[in-house]
Amino acid sequence: MTGPSSVRVGAIEVVALYDTPLRRAFTWTFPDVPAAAWPPYRELYPDAGAGENFTFNTQGFLVRMPDRTIVVDTGLGPGPHERLGGLRGRLLEELHAAGVAPGEVDTVLFTHLHGDHVGWNIVSGEPSFGRARHLVPERDWLYFGSPERAGSYPHIAGQVAPLAERGMLETTRGEEQLAEGVRLLPTPGHTPGHQSLLLESRGERAVVLGDVAHHPAQVQETEWGPRFDEDSRAAARTRRRVMEELESESPLVIAGHFPAPGFGHVVRLEGRRIFRAL
Numbered sequence: 001m002t003g004p005s006s007v008r009v010g011a012i013e014v015v016a017l018y019d020t021p022l023r024r025a026f027t028w029t030f031p032d033v034p035a036a037a038w039p040p041y042r043e044l045y046p047d048a049g050a051g052e053n054f055t056f057n058t059q060g061f062l063v064r065m066p067d068r069t070i071v072v073d074t075g076l077g078p079g080p081h082e083r084l085g086g087l088r089g090r091l092l093e094e095l096h097a098a099g100v101a102p103g104e105v106d107t108v109l110f111t112h113l114h115g116d117h118v119g120w121n122i123v124s125g126e127p128s129f130g131r132a133r134h135l136v137p138e139r140d141w142l143y144f145g146s147p148e149r150a151g152s153y154p155h156i157a158g159q160v161a162p163l164a165e166r167g168m169l170e171t172t173r174g175e176e177q178l179a180e181g182v183r184l185l186p187t188p189g190h191t192p193g194h195q196s197l198l199l200e201s202r203g204e205r206a207v208v209l210g211d212v213a214h215h216p217a218q219v220q221e222t223e224w225g226p227r228f229d230e231d232s233r234a235a236a237r238t239r240r241r242v243m244e245e246l247e248s249e250s251p252l253v254i255a256g257h258f259p260a261p262g263f264g265h266v267v268r269l270e271g272r273r274i275f276r277a278l
Contacts, residue, residue, distance in 0.1 A: 005261035010201025015062040016261030017094040019075030026054045033224050041217035047259035056257045058116040068179050070107040077119025091120050105129045111210025112191040113140040115155035122162050134163045137193025138171035187212050189235030206252035212242050214257045216275040
């Protein structure tokens with residue numbers, strides 16, 4: 001993706017904020033899925049990986065409304081990221097290209113608290129979005145922020161706890177209405193408090209998935225779970241429910257780990273559900 005891509009949901013604009021690419025082996029990412037099961041999906045979704053490697057990305061989304069400016073997830077962070085060959089994140093560049101300064105953002109919403117979704121929160125010791133409320137799922141904050149897990153999730157101490165210390169962090173609980181046309185949807189499993197976002201305006205609807213799915217193959221293969229799922233059984237149940245709803249209700253789908261920019265629809269083709277990119 002060479003620059004911000006955007007879609008409109010009625011009066012709401014959603015802009016993809018690409019941060020970094022990621023690349024892992026299919027068999028490492030989805031350890032319980034046989035290698036022989038992947039070829040049909042590599043052919044169907046060539047932009048999501050070829051050969052043995054699964055290609056995805058980290059990105060956030062700008063949700064721009066007449067009276068609200070919301071960033072959903074903040075990517076992997078500025079870097080340089082050693083495991084990506086010294087690559088640097090681009091999320092703030094993408095935000096500037098969309099015509100928004102960090103100080104204009106009034107809300108930062110996190111679908112969950114994994115490290116590739118909170119990376120731009122704190123840069124050089126200061127919050128990137130200094131005027132914003134930062135909304136995190138309460139169950140994720142209790143889970144990842146617990147003393148017994150502190151050593152396993154250093155990004156919490158570096159990128160989330162400083163917001164709490166500054167009084168900039170608020171927790172969300174279950175289904176909540178954030179603003180007119182913006183509603184949180186509980187989608188637990190990938191993490192205990194994982195949440196998606198429903199946008200509704202002028203008769204149009206869109207769902208920001210978060211990490212309900214990482215690869216478009218999971219639209220059909222809802223039992224296929226990545227090693228990143230904290231509760232694989234709960235994640236599979238959520239995925240099945242969500243994909244059935246997306247197929248039957250046909251909203252715009254916004255999926256951060258699908259090939260950028262991640263906009264499309266879940267449709268049925270030749271007996272199976274697929275993700276059809278815009």
